[in-house]
Amino acid sequence: MLFKVFYQESLHQVPVRENTKTLFINGESERDVRKKIADRAYNIEYVKPVTGAYLEYEKQNEHFKVLEI
Known part of the structure; x- marks a missing residue:
């Protein structure tokens, strides 16, 4: 299953919406x-x-890339 993760790059800063990144x-x-x-x-x-329509929508984004771990 595919998951979208919303995160901040630093554990030591207060989360700010404008700095939120996704993967x-x-x-x-x-x-x-x-x-x-x-x-x-x-x-x-x-x-x-x-999943579903939401996944299809995300795939249209030019920055859509699945992290392989």
Whole structure:
């Protein structure tokens, strides 16, 4: 299943919406995704499954890229 992860690059800063970044990653569950990116020291705000029409919409974005871990 594909998940969209909303995160801040630093654990030591207060999350600010304008600085939120996203990445897409395949995983079995939200827990699996969090484990896969735990070594990156991101401040993870939210992990959301991406399916159906929402996935098709995201694929149209020029920055759509699935992180392979």
